[in-house]
Amino acid sequence: MQFQYQSLAQQLAQRIFNGELSRGQRLNSLRQFAQQQQVSLNTAKNCYELLEAQGLIYAKHKAGYFVSHEGQQDHHEILLPEHPDFKPKTRQVSNLELQIEIQQASIDSRLIHLGSIQFSPNFVPVDALRRSMQRAMKHSRPEDFLYSDRQGHVRLREALSAHWAEDGFFIQKDDIFISNGCMPALSVLIQCLTQVGESIIIPTPNFNGQLQLLAALKRKIVEVPASTEGIDLQRLEQAMRSSGAKVCLLTANYQNPLGFCLSNADKEKIAQLAAEFQCFVIEDDIYAECSFLAQRPLPIRYWDKQGYVLYCGSVSKSLSPSYRVGWFCLTPRLQQLRSQFILRNVVVNTPLQLGLSDLIYSRAYRNFLNQLRPILMAQVQQYRNFIVQCFDQVELRLSCPEGGYALWLQFPEQIDGLEMYRFARDQGINIVPGKVFGEDNRYNNCIRLNAGHELTDEIRQAIMCLADWTRAQLKHCA
Template identity: 30%
Template sequence: MLLYEEVADRIGGMIKNGTYRAGERIPSIRALSRQMRVSVNTVMESYARLENLGMIEARPQSGYYVCSNLTDPARRSAVERVGDIAPNPVILGDVALEVMRNIANPALVPLGGGIPNSDLLPVDRLNRMLASESRRFRLQSISYPPHQGHKRLRTQIARRSLNSGCSLAPDDIVITSGCVEAMNLALQAVCRPGDTVAIGSPVYPTFLKSIQWMGLKVLEIPSSGSGMNLEVLDYAIRHNPVSACITIANFNNPLGSLMPDDRKRELVTLLAKHDIPLIEDDVYGDLAYGPVRPPSTKAFDEKGLVLYCCSFSKTLAPGYRVGWIAPGRFMEKVAQLKTLFNIATASPTQLAVAEFLTNGGYDHHLRTLRRAYARQTALAREAVSRYFPPGTRVSRPEGGYILWVEMSEGFDAFGLYEAALREGIGIAPGSIFTLGDKYKNCLRLNAAFWSERVEEALETLGCLAEKIA
């Protein structure tokens, strides 16, 4: 046995006998090098071997951890009969709307919504900048800004667009009241009542509300760990009139999946072939756990057909409602709609965010936020593996803080949601993420928060799930 194999065998044995449990950190490369009196290179080879065996995983800027024994549902191929793909009108029942209201209840343990953890946001710095910028720009802070938004903010966003693989100019951008308004402007710019929108399934339910309000139809395309099934999308486009497509390619909500770059390019190319606009929600893109932010689908857009939507709601301040859209060839229409509906986005919060991007250390803040969410998501996954019934599958996201949990076939996730409510815990049952009869054994969890209270809530959920199963 070679030396690195011997080291790997010893650490692997300690994992198997329970010395290091799933989710726990193992010694760093340098620490193990000192402990076992071997070279750093030997330990690196040993850890690479254990990674290949699926026993440990590297977490960016954190170290090596024992892998959970959970299976990721998003990594399995989506199974769908293409003959079943057909557009449907959106009719959200009272139950779905009630669930969406309940999971936003601040009195519940917040495992159901998609909100960020305010304890990790630069609240004091931002509010100081809000006050100072309002004094510094006295008239601008109370006046109508340009309909596209303040130039300084658009310039900072344009400069940062290189991180997502784009090269935007300030005049390519319209500032919006959050990403939801950006998405709504995009839909209204490219669709008319009765049109069909293709979207990955499971579907972020806020999109369904917007589509219902506009009188559009939905074509649900099955999704997996590599994003929307492009083969099914191609079939659906050839057999149905599709006016637009919506995607969350980076750290999808609710799957948490990351679409590979080659699939992003393929998606943009496929839609461009049919001259179909692509509306991209990239609100989680800045929350990659790795050192490099993944590119947006906009990075592969050569025809101006991608309407790129984003915001600072997940990274800075959800209540500031500062988002933006880069609508490509649809700029004139989007700008007209923005002016028609609310003239412009509020000035004070635009000024504060612009100052934070310029002088507030946004990149340092993002690094801190990414590390925290990577750690907390791993802790939440481990808690699910410890407390939930055997056979539970949980997504393994590479960014963001959303977990998709799949229970055994026949499990009643809505029953778990109701039981959790009685215990003061909010979760999102899978049935609200589709118009069809799917995901009844699934649920979405928010891993942005971690505390003793959250772990106790997950343990309670596991006990309730055992009873329901």
């Protein structure tokens, strides 16, 4: 759990980012703040010191504490992206070759990382991971060096079950399957629940990696409109009722690329729709632990009463993508297919599973998340402010995520995101064009940027380069 001073620091940080507290504004004294929040003077001091360490406030001798961070001064002028309405219909995923090309570019270490959604390796808790791996090996048993359980080591399944219970939702260890990341987990579920040529309901714009997976598995899609506010539940209900699809694949918490987090009421409604139309919901909850708030948001699975919501995730976005450890969770409704899920699942190496279970049980993982959240919140806001500054005099619309670190940018219709992607690639910069997040060229004037790396001078120069190209294109079209 998070310490009280950390929760208070996040609340103050959010007020700074939202522009409620302006640069240079004097904060309450430590004693006043402690009285106001009904906490000890030591808790108030720790809160201010944490904000000071994050560069959000500064102390002036005999004068008190002042806001140092440049908040969202133009908060009301940053427009959110617009999104088209359309009726769901069954179709093939197109542009598979382009999807593959862009995926390969996103992991090219020679390019500046504004494409693939991953945070800086400088954030990874290497020392804590090393200690957990060493302890896991020290306390391992002889059977840990034999062929491992295809469902996953019981120790990690128990650790995950306890970890989620602390966040308010409960999944038994026997219902958890450990996989080689989230995408392999999705692949197992899709192949067990659907046949080649059948349809999967998805929100649009949707994570391009999922679209690539569905195309590779030869599944069709039924697109449902989504926006920075969430998923159009009326269209979702229409798709579940009339499309014939048996599966819906979606993310409720900090969806990629839009960054929305559905309300609890919407999550409950989706669980009810799944039961009403007997349509399984595969919930990809990979970003939930990258919340900007102290409390992780609940998944749709929490409201599932009939066993139609299958929970998936991994540590790829909250710890490191290199560890390739994820999971999927069954419900009693699918226990008769248990052997099929086990046969399709790929075994994850045991030492890594034991190391991650130690990281969770030692609370090093939760402590890391508590430290990471305010850092990500500050960093994403820094990106947003800098992007708005760079694209001055451009009619830009920009997402405002409440968690995760994906940013969705929408430009005037004259700007072609695919052309920008190719220009950026030639300049040694990686971005992802909106074209690959949906069909019918709905998002041609959009791009997605990764805000997971520190906003270095190199990345600033890359963003300025994109802005200069955009202004030149608009001038040419005028």
